[in-house]
Amino acid sequence: MTRAARRARAGRASGVVVVDAMATIVGAMQWRQSVTSFGMTSTTTTTTTTTRDALMREPAWESFVRGRLMNEEDVARLTKIADVARALTMLDADGDGADRRRGAQPSYDAVTTMRATIKHHGDAVCETLLGTLRNVGAVDATEHVLALMDVVLFQRAWDASAKEGASGAELFVNHVGSGAEEVLGQDAYGTVGRTLERPEDASSWFIKEKASRALAAMVRARPKKANETKQTSVKGAIRTLTRWAVRELRSGAHETNERVIPAVVGTLAMVLEIPEARELAASEGAVELLTPLLHSAPSQSVQVMYEVALCFWLMSFNTNARRAMCARGAMSVKALMACAASATKEKVIRVAILALKNITNRHGVDGDAVGDNFTAVDESLRKVVNNLSLRGFEDEELSSTLTELDEDLRARRKEASSWERYRNEVMSGSLEWSAAHKDEGFWRECATKLTDNNCQVLRVLIKLVDGSETMDPKTLAVAIHDIGEFAVHYPAGRFLANDLGGKDHAMRLMSHEDDEVRKYALTCVQKLLVSSWKSLSANE
Numbered sequence: 001m002t003r004a005a006r007r008a009r010a011g012r013a014s015g016v017v018v019v020d021a022m023a024t025i026v027g028a029m030q031w032r033q034s035v036t037s038f039g040m041t042s043t044t045t046t047t048t049t050t051t052r053d054a055l056m057r058e059p060a061w062e063s064f065v066r067g068r069l070m071n072e073e074d075v076a077r078l079t080k081i082a083d084v085a086r087a088l089t090m091l092d093a094d095g096d097g098a099d100r101r102r103g104a105q106p107s108y109d110a111v112t113t114m115r116a117t118i119k120h121h122g123d124a125v126c127e128t129l130l131g132t133l134r135n136v137g138a139v140d141a142t143e144h145v146l147a148l149m150d151v152v153l154f155q156r157a158w159d160a161s162a163k164e165g166a167s168g169a170e171l172f173v174n175h176v177g178s179g180a181e182e183v184l185g186q187d188a189y190g191t192v193g194r195t196l197e198r199p200e201d202a203s204s205w206f207i208k209e210k211a212s213r214a215l216a217a218m219v220r221a222r223p224k225k226a227n228e229t230k231q232t233s234v235k236g237a238i239r240t241l242t243r244w245a246v247r248e249l250r251s252g253a254h255e256t257n258e259r260v261i262p263a264v265v266g267t268l269a270m271v272l273e274i275p276e277a278r279e280l281a282a283s284e285g286a287v288e289l290l291t292p293l294l295h296s297a298p299s300q301s302v303q304v305m306y307e308v309a310l311c312f313w314l315m316s317f318n319t320n321a322r323r324a325m326c327a328r329g330a331m332s333v334k335a336l337m338a339c340a341a342s343a344t345k346e347k348v349i350r351v352a353i354l355a356l357k358n359i360t361n362r363h364g365v366d367g368d369a370v371g372d373n374f375t376a377v378d379e380s381l382r383k384v385v386n387n388l389s390l391r392g393f394e395d396e397e398l399s400s401t402l403t404e405l406d407e408d409l410r411a412r413r414k415e416a417s418s419w420e421r422y423r424n425e426v427m428s429g430s431l432e433w434s435a436a437h438k439d440e441g442f443w444r445e446c447a448t449k450l451t452d453n454n455c456q457v458l459r460v461l462i463k464l465v466d467g468s469e470t471m472d473p474k475t476l477a478v479a480i481h482d483i484g485e486f487a488v489h490y491p492a493g494r495f496l497a498n499d500l501g502g503k504d505h506a507m508r509l510m511s512h513e514d515d516e517v518r519k520y521a522l523t524c525v526q527k528l529l530v531s532s533w534k535s536l537s538a539n540e
Contacts, residue, residue, distance in 0.1 A: 049206035052089045054147035055082055059140050069135040074128045081125065084114045085151045088158040111159055118152060118168055125152060126175040130191050139204050142195060146210035153217050169221035188218055189233040193240040209263045215241055216270040241271045242280045249289040261293065262304050269307040272314035282321035287332055294335035302345050309339055309351040316358035325359055329430030329475060330377050333359060337384050349388065350398045357405045379434050382409050419446050426460050431478035447489035458486060465505045473514035480506055484524035494528050503528045
């Protein structure tokens with residue numbers, strides 16, 4: 001070989017080396033960016049991204065191959081799966097039913113191809129999808145992979161012949177990879193869980209939506225018999241999902257993004273099937289955060305309202321969750337009653353009533369009854385049950401549950417004395433115009449009992465009207481009325497109520513925005529100021 005030829009060959013070789021070196025440098029930079037998650041952005045990411053959008057945007061896999069974050073075999077597999085998945089998404093991969101209602105159908109070839117791929121190459125598909133999620137941090141790539149994973153996980157969305165509950169979750173849960181997945185936190189649970197919590201993906205609701213849905217499906221499909229490492233992974237996934245859902249509800253993101261509530265309650269409805277998740281959800285404040293959603297029925301779909309009510313029913317099997325539902329003036333109980341009374345679909349009414357039945361169970365669903373805390377709504381609940389019973393539901397389970405709940409409420413009323421019912425109502429912090437409040441005989445007999453235990457019940461009544469906490473107008477009106485009745489029927493009741501601040505709070509409520517509160521506040525002030533109220537009212 002001549003010297004010139006050798007120089008030319010060396011030049012070409014060096015050029016190749018330079019190109020390869022540049023590719024390696026670029027790939028390394030991308031790898032560092034992926035691993036450290038600094039500066040991770042995507043111009044295509046919005047809160048309106050759909051599964052079809054994510055599938056149509058195929059990432060620049062070649063750059064990740066050059067960076068040695070994945071190999072050519074992974075790229076080929078992802079490309080082939082994506083081609084089939086695009087055809088399948090004609091049948092409503094996003095679950096809103098629009099395509100199905102229009103009669104769109106995926107091609108038969110696409111369905112059979114994906115079915116065969118999952119059946120014969122499922123393990124390889126899992127390894128590629130999970131490996132890409134672990135190694136590639138770019139937002140558009142993550143969205144694309146999660147969209148593919150969603151198609152694999154939820155077979156019923158595109159395969160009408162699939163059995164009810166058919167899921168590809170078992171593939172991921174039972175997948176044994178090439179080695180990384182054997183390490184705690186590197187299996188499917190850990191990989192998807194970290195994807196859900198990645199801070200750099202905060203701008204992509206699609207990632208949160210699909211990662212939470214995938215992780216919930218995997219938790220539901222958890223193996224009944226698993227080694228210690230797998231059990232630890234499942235418990236970690238339960239904690240991740242529950243805390244993520246509560247965090248999203250607390251953040252108020254649903255006020256600006258209509259996709260948040262369906263995703264969050266759908267995830268909770270799946271994960272709360274597990275007893276451990278119910279305890280965690282109660283301790284994290286899920287009851288308080290979900291309660292307002294029961295009042296938003298007109299703005300939410302039937303499915304969302306069903307899943308919200310389902311969350312309450314599932315949590316009602318946990319003692320601490322039931323206590324939380326009865327706290328804060330039994331707000332959650334009232335919200336469930338309103339939901340059951342206004343719902344038009346039997347499935348929503350059924351789960352709301354089942355939840356109420358568990359909460360009101362005198363003996364407790366697990367031997368720990370907490371029902372006395374909502375005595376204030378006994379009468380209202382009976383009215384709701386009676387009205388629903390008149391609607392003649394075809395659902396036998398719903399009809400029998402309504403009958404059982406009515407019987408339980410009647411038995412509770414029969415067992416409790418008038419004073420016990422009144423005391424429980426006051427201590428619950430939520431008052432209704434039940435019979436005792438305006439019963440002259442009750443006040444003549446029981447006024448003195450308000451001073452028992454260092455005036456415990458009287459102090460609670462005054463606490464309800466002192467303005468330290470937000471109270472509903474009805475509770476304020478009833479409480480201020482009862483303070484006035486105590487002043488009239490208990491010897492020196494005026495002075496005792498005044499010493500505890502009753503008059504000052506009543507005078508403040510005379511300017512309240514609610515007419516009923518103003519009315520009873522004025523009457524209460526008169527009773528606290530006039531020493532001979534009984535004779536005065538008799539003359540009138």
